[in-house]
Amino acid sequence: MAGGDIDMNKAIISVKALVKTYKMGDVEVHALRGVHADIIKDDFVAIMGKSGSGKSTFMNIIGCLDVPTRGQYLLDDVDVGSLTKDQLANLRNRKIGFVFQSFNLLSRTSALENVELPLMYNKKITSREMRERSLKALEAVGLAGRAHHFPNQLSGGEQQRVAIARSLVNDPVVILADEPTGNLDTRTSLEVMAIFQELNRKGITIVIVTHEADIAAFTKRNITFRDGRIIKTVDVDKPRNAMEELAIMPVMVEEDDV
Amino acid sequence: MKMKNLLRAALRSLAKNKMRTFLTMLGIIIGVASVIAMLAIGQGSKQSIQAQISTLGTNVLMIWPQASSTGGVRMEAGSSQKMTLEDVTAISDRCPSVAFVTPQVRSSGQLVNGNMNWRTSVYGVYPNYFEIRNLNLMSGNLFTMSDDRSATKVCVIGQTVVNNLFGTDADPVGSYIRINKIPFKIVGITEKKGQNAFGQDQDDMVIAPFSTVQKRLMAITHIQSMLASAKSEPQIPAASQEITDVLKAKHNLGPSEDPDFTIRTQTDIANAATATSGILTILLATIASISLLVGGIGIMNIMLVSVTERTREIGIRMSVGARGRDVLLQFLIEALLISLLGGFIGISLGVLVSQLIANLLSWPVSITVQSILMSFIFSSAIGIFFGWYPARKAAGLNPIDALRYE
Numbered sequence: 001m002a003g004g005d006i007d008m009n010k011a012i013i014s015v016k017a018l019v020k021t022y023k024m025g026d027v028e029v030h031a032l033r034g035v036h037a038d039i040i041k042d043d044f045v046a047i048m049g050k051s052g053s054g055k056s057t058f059m060n061i062i063g064c065l066d067v068p069t070r071g072q073y074l075l076d077d078v079d080v081g082s083l084t085k086d087q088l089a090n091l092r093n094r095k096i097g098f099v100f101q102s103f104n105l106l107s108r109t110s111a112l113e114n115v116e117l118p119l120m121y122n123k124k125i126t127s128r129e130m131r132e133r134s135l136k137a138l139e140a141v142g143l144a145g146r147a148h149h150f151p152n153q154l155s156g157g158e159q160q161r162v163a164i165a166r167s168l169v170n171d172p173v174v175i176l177a178d179e180p181t182g183n184l185d186t187r188t189s190l191e192v193m194a195i196f197q198e199l200n201r202k203g204i205t206i207v208i209v210t211h212e213a214d215i216a217a218f219t220k221r222n223i224t225f226r227d228g229r230i231i232k233t234v235d236v237d238k239p240r241n242a243m244e245e246l247a248i249m250p251v252m253v254e255e256d257d258v
Numbered sequence: 259m260k261m262k263n264l265l266r267a268a269l270r271s272l273a274k275n276k277m278r279t280f281l282t283m284l285g286i287i288i289g290v291a292s293v294i295a296m297l298a299i300g301q302g303s304k305q306s307i308q309a310q311i312s313t314l315g316t317n318v319l320m321i322w323p324q325a326s327s328t329g330g331v332r333m334e335a336g337s338s339q340k341m342t343l344e345d346v347t348a349i350s351d352r353c354p355s356v357a358f359v360t361p362q363v364r365s366s367g368q369l370v371n372g373n374m375n376w377r378t379s380v381y382g383v384y385p386n387y388f389e390i391r392n393l394n395l396m397s398g399n400l401f402t403m404s405d406d407r408s409a410t411k412v413c414v415i416g417q418t419v420v421n422n423l424f425g426t427d428a429d430p431v432g433s434y435i436r437i438n439k440i441p442f443k444i445v446g447i448t449e450k451k452g453q454n455a456f457g458q459d460q461d462d463m464v465i466a467p468f469s470t471v472q473k474r475l476m477a478i479t480h481i482q483s484m485l486a487s488a489k490s491e492p493q494i495p496a497a498s499q500e501i502t503d504v505l506k507a508k509h510n511l512g513p514s515e516d517p518d519f520t521i522r523t524q525t526d527i528a529n530a531a532t533a534t535s536g537i538l539t540i541l542l543a544t545i546a547s548i549s550l551l552v553g554g555i556g557i558m559n560i561m562l563v564s565v566t567e568r569t570r571e572i573g574i575r576m577s578v579g580a581r582g583r584d585v586l587l588q589f590l591i592e593a594l595l596i597s598l599l600g601g602f603i604g605i606s607l608g609v610l611v612s613q614l615i616a617n618l619l620s621w622p623v624s625i626t627v628q629s630i631l632m633s634f635i636f637s638s639a640i641g642i643f644f645g646w647y648p649a650r651k652a653a654g655l656n657p658i659d660a661l662r663y664e
């Protein structure tokens with residue numbers, strides 16, 4: 001956390017003076033202008049901020065999909081800045097689960113096989129183990145019965161749950177989700193948040209980006225970005241419980257409540 | 259990624275675009291099939307030429323009176339009168355590697371039997387001509403050396419002559435025909451031999467004793483050419499050298515002087531003919547290879563389109579941990595599958611087409627294991643070569659750029 005308070009818990013993600021500058025011809029876009037942050041084990045963080053404030057840029061860098069222009073990034077005590085492309089790929093494969101706003105599932109590939117994908121790039125895992133773990137991950141997101149459906153046969157919420165199953169199948173140290181509920185209605189968003197809360201309870205560290213304060217209220221800590229910097233970090237007093245709210249939510253919602 | 263999974267992923271993405279995969283493959287299929295068929299035709303014609311040349315006889319040497327320094331070989335050698343029967347005797351006496359030697363004259367003859375007419379060549383040779391040329395009689399007997407000494411008017415005729423003068427399936431042994439108005443008794447009929455390497459009908463001829471043709475039909479004193487045979491195939495060069503030495507001595511030519519005669523061995527002729535058909539084979543194979551190359555470019559084109567189209571998929575795979583080399587391998591395997599599968603179908607099609615050509619056009623074809631192996635190696639090489647660049651392009655993408663690609 002910015003300010004570096006002494007914590008019993010170990011920081012899984014630790015970034016210092018992170019800068020990302022995009023060069024577009026003569027114009028320089030400063031997406032990140034020096035970000036300091038620590039995210040500890042078991043944390044559940046929501047990143048908020050106006051559009052263009054650098055949230056996605058930040059997520060992509062800590063997800064090892066992109067590299068910073070300057071600054072230090074330690075993931076699970078590994079200095080990511082010194083790694084080769086292949087080592088970064090390995091890191092994504094073993095330690096990170098990424099969930100995208102647009103699901104990013106392979107089309108014409110079954111839900112099960114989409115979930116298996118990260119394990120396919122891990123030579124140590126046998127086909128049998130791959131199948132078992134993927135089915136378990138699908139079960140964890142409540143889609144055991146949809147294993148052999150293709151993405152185009154699934155609703156948006158279901159597709160996002162497949163994507164979440166894919167992100168957790170490799171037992172990552174952290175799941176990163178960039179606007180995971182951005183394309184979903186209220187109820188489906190709640191379902192997704194319920195899954196995240198459940199996973200977090202089981203000990204998985206989670207970072208999500210969201211525009212909605214409602215969604216952020218389900219997390220433990222909210223970080224706000226503005227103009228490429230963190231301007232505010234708030235601990236959520238009493239996180240809402242998505243599971244309970246789903247239970248009391250009327251099922252027959254006819255009107256559009258997005 | 260494991261090989262099994264890689265293969266499955268590649269097969270699936272090929273299956274997703276069946277029509278496109280098939281059309282891409284078609285380039286390779288046509289290329290490989292035409293290489294196989296062209297090589298089969300080339301190889302087949304080479305073999306049939308070789309087979310036909312062997313019908314010339316065994317270990318044959320042909321000797322013409324003419325200097326070979328001009329390079330060309332003129333088959334008509336009647337202009338020179340430098341060769342005599344003494345030369346023939348000298349060769350048969352003094353050349354240990356020579357098995358047989360016969361003088362040869364050729365006249366054209368108008369053949370008449372009753373109201374039937376036929377025009378053909380009449381050869382005057384010794385009886386050992388039949389040994390040299392591996393000719394056998396189907397019916398009757400050969401004339402003898404004593405027939406030659408007394409210039410008896412006897413002859414042996416080929417099947418084509420029989421057909422034209424007596425009708426098919428006749429056996430005219432003992433009958434008389436007129437050759438240029440001179441009556442000849444038919445003593446034998448040669449076995450059917452078919453066409454030779456130059457397309458001549460080898461059954462369309464009359465063979466008579468040398469002196470009969472030389473004196474009675476042509477009225478000349480010299481001989482036009484000689485035909486000899488070596489005792490064995492390895493002895494052909496020795497026989498050629500011995501004949502050269504003997505004839506030069508007889509014609510009073512020094513060892514360094516150009517000979518006034520030309521010797522062509524069966525090996526020379528075979529080599530020349532094979533070289534021609536070899537060039538033909540190379541030409542055909544080159545044309546076919548170009549179509550294979552075009553097929554390869556087709557693969558490259560489709561793989562490039564595929565990489566662009568599937569940039570997002572590449573991004574997804576990279577985001578879950580695919581390394582550059584995993585992506586490279588995936589695309590390379592797709593290209594390889596297209597070309598190998600295309601190669602396999604192409605080979606089958608090529609074999610089929612070759613058989614069709616053999617059956618319908620009755621061209622000689624011969625499919626060799628080498629040509630199949632070569633096509634197979636060539637098509638996989640094409641897959642790797644033309645798949646490499648698009649695969650590299652895919653592998654070099656940045657995960658985030660690939661994911662953002664619209």
Ligand SMILES: Nc1ncnc2c1ncn2[C@@H]1O[C@H](COP(=O)(O)OP(=O)(O)OP(=O)(O)O)[C@@H](O)[C@H]1O
Nearest residue numbers: 022024029030031050051052053054055056057058
């Ligand atoms: N590939 C890029 N090239 C150039 N500029 C970029 C690129 N990606 C992002 N930017 C710029 O960097 C800034 C931060 O972008 P980023 O995507 O991180 O914002 P964000 O907080 O995720 O916004 P949103 O809430 O709309 O998703 C923006 O001004 C954006 O225009």
Ligand SMILES: [Mg+2]
Nearest residue numbers: 055056057178
């Ligand atoms: Mg964003």
